[in-house]
Amino acid sequence: MAIHEKRFLKNYESKASEYLNDKEKASNLLKKAMKKADKKAIGDVWENLQLLFQIFGDWTSGKYRTIPVKSILMIIGGILYFVSPIDAITDFIPVAGLLDDATIIGLVFRQVSSDLTLYKEWKQKEFLQE
Template sequence: MKLNREKILGFFKKSQSKASVILSDKTKASNTIKDALGKAVSNKGDLEGVWSKLVLLFAVSKDYVNGDYTEIPKRSIIAILGGLVYFLSPIDVIPDFVPVLGFVDDIYILNLVYRQVLKDLEKYKTWKDAQVKFIGNIDGPTAT
């Protein structure tokens, strides 16, 4: 099956425009992330190839919206949220209800977003790892 990349990218551009609007409302942004996460968990088997990338995209977008991590450029967070908006849409280039093929275009977009923001995600992972270590030091036993 050949993907119509231009059509997919056109849908994605619309998703990024929606993401830009959603991002201005913290509640809408949080709900979008939560809804996309629910859909991802429900379809984890179909998303196996991009699961770890998707988890990272969810984490950075959640931390951004919550105000915990704001070091990512706005264009990157809009691309990530745009990817999640695209993923959430049941009617895109290949509707999600089409057996086996329904998530092919979603996976294409999620991989595209991941590659676009990879450097920002690496910085985020470094920050997140430091947070985990810091919290572990606070909560862990102290040596005397």
């Protein structure tokens, strides 16, 4: 893991804890991230973001809580990083800023992949029950 990625994990996970018990703050973050993703997300990052947004939204609403706190903190941290206009490489620098965000989203996705697999299975069962 690169030094930049370690810094991300430490800084954004600590910020993410502010969203654990504040449903309104969490919902506002999700809305802001979805708005930015509509304008900025590229390639397979779009699909990864959508899945992270879905699990975060279901977790915030209380529908899905079967995820370790460390994983949801990492997801929130990744979303915070994505939303932040000033991170390791500012989003105002064309392409490089987006690649930086994509790298972090990819890192989060890899770190919580087993939790995302369980979430997708849960989501499929929920869909079949409706």
